Every structure is written in C-alpha cells, then in structure tokens.
Amino acid sequence: MAEHSYTSRQELDQYGFHPAVTLLAPLAFLLLQAMLPKVFPVLAVLDLPLVVTIFFALARRNPISGAVTGTLIGLLQDGLTNHPFGVFGIAKAIVGYCAASIGFVVDVENVSIRVALTFGFSLLQSLLLYMVHHLLLGDGTYAAQLLHELLRAAVNSIVAVPVFFVLDRFKTRGD
Amino acid sequence: MDSFFTRFKNPLVLIAIVLMQVIVLAMQLPARTAGFDSHDGHNVTMLRRWTVSLVIPVAGVAHSTSLHVSNVWHDYIDLRHVREDNARLRQDVARLREEQAAFAEDAAQGRRLQQLLAFKQQYISSTVAAQVIGTSGSDRSRMLYLDKGLADGLKPEQPVITPDGVVGKLRDVFPHNAQVLLINDVTSGAGVILEGSRIRGILRGTPDGQVQINNLTADSRIRPGDTVVTSGGDMVYPRGLPVGQVVSIKSDPQHQPYTAITIKTAANLSRLEEVLVITGTQSTLPTALQQDAEAAAATAEANQRAADVIAERLPGLHQDAPQEGANGNDSAAAVDNAPPPKPTPARHMDRYSPGATPPADALQPGVPVTPTAPAQSADPKTDVAEPHP
Numbered sequence: 001m002a003e004h005s006y007t008s009r010q011e012l013d014q015y016g017f018h019p020a021v022t023l024l025a026p027l028a029f030l031l032l033q034a035m036l037p038k039v040f041p042v043l044a045v046l047d048l049p050l051v052v053t054i055f056f057a058l059a060r061r062n063p064i065s066g067a068v069t070g071t072l073i074g075l076l077q078d079g080l081t082n083h084p085f086g087v088f089g090i091a092k093a094i095v096g097y098c099a100a101s102i103g104f105v106v107d108v109e110n111v112s113i114r115v116a117l118t119f120g121f122s123l124l125q126s127l128l129l130y131m132v133h134h135l136l137l138g139d140g141t142y143a144a145q146l147l148h149e150l151l152r153a154a155v156n157s158i159v160a161v162p163v164f165f166v167l168d169r170f171k172t173r174g175d
Numbered sequence: 176m177d178s179f180f181t182r183f184k185n186p187l188v189l190i191a192i193v194l195m196q197v198i199v200l201a202m203q204l205p206a207r208t209a210g211f212d213s214h215d216g217h218n219v220t221m222l223r224r225w226t227v228s229l230v231i232p233v234a235g236v237a238h239s240t241s242l243h244v245s246n247v248w249h250d251y252i253d254l255r256h257v258r259e260d261n262a263r264l265r266q267d268v269a270r271l272r273e274e275q276a277a278f279a280e281d282a283a284q285g286r287r288l289q290q291l292l293a294f295k296q297q298y299i300s301s302t303v304a305a306q307v308i309g310t311s312g313s314d315r316s317r318m319l320y321l322d323k324g325l326a327d328g329l330k331p332e333q334p335v336i337t338p339d340g341v342v343g344k345l346r347d348v349f350p351h352n353a354q355v356l357l358i359n360d361v362t363s364g365a366g367v368i369l370e371g372s373r374i375r376g377i378l379r380g381t382p383d384g385q386v387q388i389n390n391l392t393a394d395s396r397i398r399p400g401d402t403v404v405t406s407g408g409d410m411v412y413p414r415g416l417p418v419g420q421v422v423s424i425k426s427d428p429q430h431q432p433y434t435a436i437t438i439k440t441a442a443n444l445s446r447l448e449e450v451l452v453i454t455g456t457q458s459t460l461p462t463a464l465q466q467d468a469e470a471a472a473a474t475a476e477a478n479q480r481a482a483d484v485i486a487e488r489l490p491g492l493h494q495d496a497p498q499e500g501a502n503g504n505d506s507a508a509a510v511d512n513a514p515p516p517k518p519t520p521a522r523h524m525d526r527y528s529p530g531a532t533p534p535a536d537a538l539q540p541g542v543p544v545t546p547t548a549p550a551q552s553a554d555p556k557t558d559v560a561e562p563h564p
Contacts, residue, residue, distance in 0.1 A: 030230055031230055034230060034234055034309040034320070035237060037312065038310050045312070049312075063189065064185055066343060068192065076229070078226075079225070080318075081357060082346060082354070082362060083315075084199075084221075085199055086196035086203075087200070089196045090200075093189065129266055138415050143383075145382065147544055
C-alpha cells in the first residue's frame with residue numbers, strides 16, 4: 001500500500017492551490033480593489049492585492065513562487081494606475097519573497113502572527129514604493145506620509161484576518 | 176558540493192525578477208525626463224490594454240447590474256418624498272428661469288464686447304455622458320474608468336466635467352473604456368484664473384488628494400472664498416468652467432517665495448457616478464444656447480414691459496401732497512404732521528369693501544349678508560384729518 005511520506009519539514013508545511021484559485025483569487029481581489037473605492041472612497045487606503053500576495057507566499061513557503069506571484073499581481077495592479085509598469089511589481093516581488101522566506105521561521109497559521117506579518121510587510125511595501133519613486137523614477141513629489149502609511153498598514157492587517165480565513169478554505173496539502 | 180547558483184538559487188531568481196522590472200521601468204521613461212510630468216508608460220499600451228481588458232469589463236458588468244437594481248428600487252419601490260421633491264424642483268426651475276432672464280442682458284453685452292475685441296471664446300458644442308465603473312484602486316494614483324471609449328467618439332486629452340465643475344481629462348482611451356486622470360492627481364495640471372482678481376495660475380494635485388495653485392506669490396487680492404475657473408490657456412479645458420473655491424492660502428516652505436493656495440473642488444471627486452466628456456468645442460454660441468439666450472432675452476423684455484405698465488397704472492406716492500400752502504414751511508410741517516390719508520371709497524360696494532359688513536350682533540345664522548354702504552362724505556378729501564395747529 002503506497003503511503004505518502006514527507007521527507008522534510010518544508011514539504012510538511014507547504015500548501016498548494018487549485019490552478020483556478022491561483023488565477024482567479026488575485027483577479028477577484030484586484031477587481032474588488034478597483035471597485036470598492038468608488039463606493040467607499042476611504043477604502044482607497046486598502047491594498048487587497050498585497051494581502052493576497054502575502055497569503056500565497058506564506059502558504060506556499062517557496063521564495064521563488066512568492067516572488068513570481070508578487071510580480072504578477074503587482075504588474076496587474078500597475079496596469080490600472082498611471083504609474084509605469086514595474087512600480088508595484090518590484091515592491092510586491094520583494095514582499096512575496098520575504099513573506100515566503102519568513103514562513104520557515106515562524107508559525108504562520110497563528111492569527112496574531114499573521115496580523116503582525118501583514119502590518120510589517122505593508123510598511124515594507126510603502127518603503128519600497130518610496131525608494132522606487134525617488135531613486136528609480138526621480139519623482140520628488142512622492143511624499144513620505146508616515147502616519148498615512150501606518151494607517152494603511154493597520155487597515156491591511158485588520159482586513160487580512162477575514163481574507164486569510166476565506167482563502168484558507170482553498171488550500172490543498174503539498175505541491 | 177552545491178554550485179554557487181544552486182546554493183543561492185532563491186536570491187538570484189529574486190534579483191533577476193527585480194532587474195527585469197527595472198529594465199521595463201527604464202524603457203517606459205523617455206531619456207530627457209525631468210520630473211514626473213512626462214508620459215509614463217504610454218508606449219506600453221499593449222500591457223496596459225491587456226490589464227484593463229482583463230479587469231475593467233468585469234467591473235462594468237458589476238456596475239451595470241448594481242445600477243439596474245438601484246434603478247428598480249428608486250423608480251418603483253422607494254418613492255417617498257417624490258411629490259415634494261417634484262414641487263420643489265418646479266419652484267427651482269421657475270426661479271432659475273427668472274434669474275436667467277435677469278442675466279440675459281449682461282450676457283448679451285458681454286458677447287458684444289467680446290466680438291468687438293475679436294476674442295475667440297470656445298463654447299462646448301458636444302458632450303458624451305459616461306458612467307464611472309471603477310478606479311485605479313490606489314490612493315497614489317487618482318484615476319477613474321469610464322464605460323465609454325474610442326467607439327463612442329472619445330479621444331485622449333478630452334476634458335471631463337460634471338454639471339458642478341471640472342473633473343479631469345482623458346488619459347488612455349481603449350475601444351470601450353477610458354481612463355480619466357483626476358485634477359487632484361499629482362501628475363495632473365490645469366490653467367486656471369481667479370474670478371475676482373483675474374489672476375492666472377496653474378492648478379496641480381497633491382499627494383494627499385488635494386488641489387493647489389502653487390505658482391503664485393503672496394497677493395492681497397487672493398482671498399478665501401474666491402471662485403476659481405478654467406482659463407482656457409492650457410488648450411485642454413474650455414474657458415470659464417468652474418473648478419472650485421479658494422479654501423486657504425499658506426506660504427509653501429518647499430517652494431519659496433510661492434504660496435500654496437488650496438482649492439476645494441466644485442465637483443465631488445470622490446463620489447462621481449456620471450460624468451460628461453467634452454468631445455467638441457466651437458467659437459460660436461451653440462444652437463441650443465442661442466435659443467436659450469433668445470428666450471431669456473424675450474422673457475426679460477416681457478418682464479420689463481410688464482413692470483413699466485404696472486408702474487404707469489399705480490398711483491404715485493405723493494399724488495395728494497398739499498401744493499397750495501400759504502407758506503412753504505407751514506405746508507411742509509402740515510404734511511409731516513398729517514395722519515395717513517384714508518383710501519377712497521369703492522364705487523360699487525360688495526361684501527369685501529371696508530365697512531360693508533354689518534356688525535356681528537346684527538348677523539343671524541343662516542341669513543345671507545347684504546353689503547351695506549358705510550356712512551361716508553361726498554368729498555373724499557374731507558376724510559383727511561385736519562392738521563393740528
């Protein structure tokens with residue numbers, strides 16, 4: 001009788017997703033991100049694609065997969081803005097890589113840790129966007145609004161809890 | 176023993192991904208870029224078109240569905256206060272027509288003066304109404320998506336307005352959708368003029384979504400509450416469109432000696448549902464406006480004639496003032512001390528004439544009241560009380 005045996009802790013804690021979920025979930029959240037600020041303008045501070053990037057990176061725990069997922073989601077998000085392509089792509093690629101890498105060190109199933117990680121990665125993305133605009137694009141008008149970015153990180157962390165709960169339903173064991 | 180690439184596979188892949196995106200970024204910016212005002216990604220329309228084609232049609236479907244549901248609710252189910260609103264709107268329309276008639280003469284004079292100066296005013300000749308179906312999703316990029324595109328006659332750089340005021344201009348236009356760059360985006364700009372002082376400035380968006388004029392030095396003529404309109408100098412927005420009102424004037428430490436004049440936009444940029452895209456302008460008054468102006472002028476003329484006729488028929492205020500005084504001073508004092516004159520009695524009495532109704536104790540229930548002529552003197556002038564010596 002064949003048995004599935006896990007040869008490493010990495011394989012034990014890695015999750016996969018159905019291809020449809022991998023494709024449709026980021027698109028759905030990108031669509032929500034485009035439509036919600038129209039109805040509730042204050043929700044423009046939210047970044048649902050970032051939350052989805054962090055979730056997939058934490059679940060898969062594969063740095064390359066996390067970077068590629070972040071890149072694709074970021075490029076799609078760039079397409080809806082008037083930024084050049086690559087602004088959100090670079091930021092989310094690095095966030096996805098770091099989130100997948102940190103998954104080996106901490107227990108990412110814990111709600112408090114998920115909230116803290118989302119808060120930290122949101123601030124990391126804000127820093128990366130600031131660096132891209134100032135160092136790569138030479139955009140001096142891009143202001144560093146610390147309070148606004150802290151608020152954004154807090155909102156993302158709070159929204160991440162139900163989003164992670166919903167997406168947890170679609171996890172499958174192993175790749 | 177693992178090779179270098181095997182040991183550091185993950186970081187190397189990340190570096191390769193980031194490097195590739197940096198190269199894509201560099202390809203999108205022109206070499207002579209100075210600042211962030213230049214085209215940003217306009218050459219990469221294929222990628223942007225794919226992204227927009229993937230996301231925005233779904234947003235359009237969701238928007239139209241919600242619109243249908245909302246229309247059914249508001250048009251058939253939720254009809255509270257419709258009658259009161261209707262009556263109030265009718266009153267508003269009547270009042271506005273009167274105001275329009277009053278302004279008709281001033282507007283006609285303004286046009287005559289413009290013709291004398293050979294001034295080329297651009298009037299809006301055609302517009303396309305469009306629904307807002309989505310946003311950019313980022314508070315760093317103030318953009319909207321419309322449900323109309325090239326197929327509906329839209330083109331890049333066309334101005335977008337609402338009845339309240341200016342909204343922005345079209346940026347990228349796709350076959351069935353279009354992007355609107357709002358005036359409060361950092362990359363947006365518009366030529367404006369302060370209506371009261373006629374000072375010209377350039378309007379720009381700020382990172383926190385406000386709108387400012389930051390190329391003017393301190394001037395005592397600029398005050399909070401001043402109305403700001405488009406100047407027409409940017410060749411994008413027609414002249415005279417409302418932009419907003421000055422809210423505050425502060426010195427800008429980052430751009431000395433200029434001031435930061437913050438504007439509150441006339442249009443609510445965060446709650447836009449439907450907008451108008453100006454697809455055509457002309458230097459002569461459009462037909463509809465001409466007809467409105469003629470109707471307003473006719474109404475104003477009719478009102479003036481009616482006012483003249485009423486003025487002729489009404490008696491003058493000092494018609495009965497005493498003119499044959501032995502001493503002018505005495506007659507003036509007599510006029511000052513005289514009580515107000517009583518009205519002349521009516522020629523044909525009816526029940527509404529003063530004093531025609533009998534006293535209450537003479538009335539009987541069920542018996543009709545016959546008007547009785549009050550006791551009066553033959554000469555109405557004797558009703559005026561004699562002045563006290």
